[in-house]
Amino acid sequence: MAKKENWIAPSILSADFAQLGTDVKDVLNAGADVVHFDVMDNHYVPNLTIGPLVCESLKNYMSRENLTAPIDVHLMVKPVDRVIPDFINAGADYVTFHPEASEHIDRSLGMIKDMGCKAGLVFNPATSLSYLDHVMDKIDMILIMSVNPGFGGQSFIPQALEKLKAARQLIDASGRDIRLEIDGGVKAENIREVAEAGCDTFVSGSGIFGNAKDGDANRYDTIIAQMREELAKAN
Numbered sequence: 262m263a264k265k266e267n268w269i270a271p272s273i274l275s276a277d278f279a280q281l282g283t284d285v286k287d288v289l290n291a292g293a294d295v296v297h298f299d300v301m302d303n304h305y306v307p308n309l310t311i312g313p314l315v316c317e318s319l320k321n322y323m324s325r326e327n328l329t330a331p332i333d334v335h336l337m338v339k340p341v342d343r344v345i346p347d348f349i350n351a352g353a354d355y356v357t358f359h360p361e362a363s364e365h366i367d368r369s370l371g372m373i374k375d376m377g378c379k380a381g382l383v384f385n386p387a388t389s390l391s392y393l394d395h396v397m398d399k400i401d402m403i404l405i406m407s408v409n410p411g412f413g414g415q416s417f418i419p420q421a422l423e424k425l426k427a428a429r430q431l432i433d434a435s436g437r438d439i440r441l442e443i444d445g446g447v448k449a450e451n452i453r454e455v456a457e458a459g460c461d462t463f464v465s466g467s468g469i470f471g472n473a474k475d476g477d478a479n480r481y482d483t484i485i486a487q488m489r490e491e492l493a494k495a496n
């Protein structure tokens with residue numbers, strides 16, 4: 262399967278939660294493709310963020326505003342099964358989870374797929390891609406963490422590039438329609454080498470929201486245009 266169209270996926274973890282709707286609208290109108298929605302439970306990761314209520318409100322807001330971008334829910338929650346249906350009912354288009362957070366990975370993936378949602382596995386820096394071995398038929402997204410999960414604003418761990426290349430080979434060998442996503446420390450300065458390692462879906466939190474001036478509806482245009490320019494140079 263040839264590499265897919267590049268998607269830029271702002272992580273709303275770095276948005277202003279007091280004005281989440283307008284932040285999402287502005288970043289999508291500036292050319293972003295996906296809303297990356299980070300769910301943390303203060304158990305699997307040492308931080309606490311947002312749940313299905315926020316997802317549902319955001320989904321409703323987006324449909325009122327005619328914003329059609331997919332919501333990509335990244336679950337950093339253990340155990341994960343209990344909350345999977347909640348997020349799908351709240352409008353998630355993709356649900357990804359960490360294999361360490363499920364006792365029965367195939368069952369969790371099956372739950373997501375059976376509800377008509379796209380499913381993915383997330384790989385921490387030290388987690389082996391071998392979890393994919395027997396479940397590729399249920400995977401729509403492979404998410405490689407380039408930081409240890411839990412916080413925005415951390416530095417990109419360069420070993421993630423080798424892992425992206427390995428995941429790209431697995432995807433190509435499978436011939437399946439699977440997105441390859443990166444998450445953590447992605448900025449305009451390094452997005453090109455991430456793309457060259459085979460990535461097609463780029464999460465960026467502080468790299469997008471951290472670079473913008475408050476109150477200006479066009480504040481994300483420059484940074485997203487810069488990322489696209491870098492992506493266009495990738496080979």
Ligand code: DX5
Nearest residue numbers: 410411413414445446466467
């Ligand atoms: C980390 C989250 C990321 C994070 C990315 O656990 O999964 O999505 O918000 O933020 P930056 O781009 O700032 O590293």
Ligand code: ZN
Nearest residue numbers: 272299335444
């Ligand atoms: Zn994330």
